Amino acid sequence: MTTPPAGLRERKKQATREALREAALRLAVERGPDQVRVEDIAEAAGVSPRTYNNYFASREQAIVSAVTADREARIAAAVTAGPAGVRLADAVTEAVVEQYANAGEREQQALLLITARTALRDAFLDATADIEPPLTAAIAERLGDAEARTARVLAASVAAAVRIALEDWLQPAGSAEAVGAAGLVVPAGSLPDHLRTTLAPLAPAFDAAERRTREGGL
Amino acid sequence: MTTPPAGLRERKKQATREALREAALRLAVERGPDQVRVEDIAEAAGVSPRTYNNYFASREQAIVSAVTADREARIAAAVTAGPAGVRLADAVTEAVVEQYANAGEREQQALLLITARTALRDAFLDATADIEPPLTAAIAERLGDAEARTARVLAASVAAAVRIALEDWLQPAGSAEAVGAAGLVVPAGSLPDHLRTTLAPLAPAFDAAERRTREGGL
DNA sequence: CCGCAATCTTGCGCGTACGCAATATTGCGG
DNA sequence: CCGCAATATTGCGTACGCGCAAGATTGCGG
Numbered sequence: 001m002t003t004p005p006a007g008l009r010e011r012k013k014q015a016t017r018e019a020l021r022e023a024a025l026r027l028a029v030e031r032g033p034d035q036v037r038v039e040d041i042a043e044a045a046g047v048s049p050r051t052y053n054n055y056f057a058s059r060e061q062a063i064v065s066a067v068t069a070d071r072e073a074r075i076a077a078a079v080t081a082g083p084a085g086v087r088l089a090d091a092v093t094e095a096v097v098e099q100y101a102n103a104g105e106r107e108q109q110a111l112l113l114i115t116a117r118t119a120l121r122d123a124f125l126d127a128t129a130d131i132e133p134p135l136t137a138a139i140a141e142r143l144g145d146a147e148a149r150t151a152r153v154l155a156a157s158v159a160a161a162v163r164i165a166l167e168d169w170l171q172p173a174g175s176a177e178a179v180g181a182a183g184l185v186v187p188a189g190s191l192p193d194h195l196r197t198t199l200a201p202l203a204p205a206f207d208a209a210e211r212r213t214r215e216g217g218l
Numbered sequence: 219m220t221t222p223p224a225g226l227r228e229r230k231k232q233a234t235r236e237a238l239r240e241a242a243l244r245l246a247v248e249r250g251p252d253q254v255r256v257e258d259i260a261e262a263a264g265v266s267p268r269t270y271n272n273y274f275a276s277r278e279q280a281i282v283s284a285v286t287a288d289r290e291a292r293i294a295a296a297v298t299a300g301p302a303g304v305r306l307a308d309a310v311t312e313a314v315v316e317q318y319a320n321a322g323e324r325e326q327q328a329l330l331l332i333t334a335r336t337a338l339r340d341a342f343l344d345a346t347a348d349i350e351p352p353l354t355a356a357i358a359e360r361l362g363d364a365e366a367r368t369a370r371v372l373a374a375s376v377a378a379a380v381r382i383a384l385e386d387w388l389q390p391a392g393s394a395e396a397v398g399a400a401g402l403v404v405p406a407g408s409l410p411d412h413l414r415t416t417l418a419p420l421a422p423a424f425d426a427a428e429r430r431t432r433e434g435g436l
Numbered sequence: 437c438c439g440c441a442a443t444c445t446t447g448c449g450c451g452t453a454c455g456c457a458a459t460a461t462t463g464c465g466g
Numbered sequence: 467c468c469g470c471a472a473t474a475t476t477g478c479g480t481a482c483g484c485g486c487a488a489g490a491t492t493g494c495g496g
Contacts, residue, residue: 007492007493009443009444009491009492009493012444012491012492013444037481037482038481038482038483039481047445047446048445048446048447049446049447049482050445050446050447050448050484051444051445051446053482053483053484054444054445054446054484057483057484058482058483059481059482149415149416149419150419152382153375153378153379153382153416153417153419153420154419156375156378156379156381156382157371157374157375157378157379157420159378160371160374160375160377160378161371161374161375163374164370164371164374197367198367198371199371201367201368201371201372201423201426201427202371202375202423203423203426204422204423204425204426205419205420205421205422205423207422208419208421208422209419225462225463227461227462227463227473227474230461230462230474231474234474255450255451255452256451256452256453257451265475265476266475266476266477267452267476267477268454268475268476268477268478269474269475269476271452271453271454272454272474272475272476275453275454276452276453277451277452277453
């Protein structure tokens with residue numbers, strides 16, 4: 001379904017996209033993110049600057065996409081792969097955690113780069129919205145067509161929650177530090193735990209939807 | 219808290235912002251959205267083009283903000299104003315519905331404009347994200363400091379749901395039309411009902427949070 | 437093996453977004 | 467009433483985003 005042999009045309013497009021991603025990340029690492037112009041990336045990938053913009057709508061997207069790549073697809077797959085026995089909320093949570101936990105050598109290095117510059121940070125956070133469509137599909141599959149709208153809302157909520165979790169986690173801790181009182185802040189903990197905590201409040205909504213499906217399905 | 223008399227400086231800034239908003243909307247209506255350059259708006263408001271960009275980061279933002287203006291503040295106020303007796307989920311839902319239902323003459327006209335052009339439509343939808351911070355504050359007030367993180371996630375989820383509701387509602391109905399089977403689509407109904415339906419799946423999450431607060435507060 | 441329709445790439449041009457440094461405005465002590 | 471620090475406005479320069487139309491590439495049907 002995802003990749004029937006596919007024609008040469010499509011393969012070339014993917015190759016170009018890949019080349020742009022790699023070039024963007026490599027150059028950004030080599031000489032610092034601000035010293036890389038679109039022109040440079042395009043040249044390194046062997047295409048015209050205009051073509052670059054046919055693939056990426058902003059300078060930052062290419063760099064970020066080198067890290068986020070096909071995270072969306074993997075999350076959706078992980079949800080779908082989950083056994084039907086477990087709570088949907090848990091399936092989704094673990095699928096998300098899994099994808100953000102397995103940070104490879106290169107991802108780690110890129111993350112440092114991204115955290116530094118605000119523009120990149122924003123682009124990185126915006127990229128979390130991309131998980132929404134595939135996640136919608138995966139959730140809809142479990143909830144049934146009657147809850148299509150619910151699936152969409154839940155997927156969007158998850159994306160929003162993930163974004164928040166990453167936002168907090170990426171804080172240089174340079175802000176107010178301790179917020180005293182009951183403001184726990186927790187930006188220091190491990191990312192997986194942080195994601196789980198942030199997603200937790202949504203669980204009741206998933207449970208209710210799942211229950212509704214079960215009852216309706218009888 | 220919101221507006222102590224405030225100095226001249228601040229008032230002038232608001233006046234400029236207001237002037238830019240109005241100029242942008244007026245010109246967009248008069249000659250069509252694509253025939254308005256930033257230069258025109260700035261001139262009409264009596265400031266330099268460069269100053270325009272100190273107030274709005276894109277050409278579309280000014281136009282859209284003439285419609286969305288201080289929707290954020292009003293939603294937050296409506297939630298806070300809600301009696302403590304009603305379910306938080308209902309308070310939030312009704313606060314949101316209220317703000318989007320009361321569309322004035324001018325808003326209605328502007329909406330037509332916005333729906334037409336994709337760039338404006340996107341900017342309009344992106345503007346829903348602005349309700350998140352004030353909504354977070356309003357929800358946090360009801361849930362207590364211990365649920366600060368929950369408040370943030372719920373507010374973001376609401377914003378995401380509202381966005382989805384508006385997205386569907388704005389569809390030119392030019393797409394697949396009937397999705398057959400149980401895909402109800404409903405883009406034709408009234409906006410208030412549509413908002414309520416879309417927000418409904420989040421209610422259980424609100425209920426759970428509220429319950430937690432009550433128990434913890436004992 | 438060929439031609440043709442679909443699609444991708446590219447150069448061009450316009451308008452936009454924004455960092456920077458100079459200049460003007462505001463409004464708080466003195 | 468005045469000077470001074472803080473803040474806003476502006477011009478300039480650079481790079482980006484993208485619509486458009488011409489030219490190249492792909493690959494399907496004959």
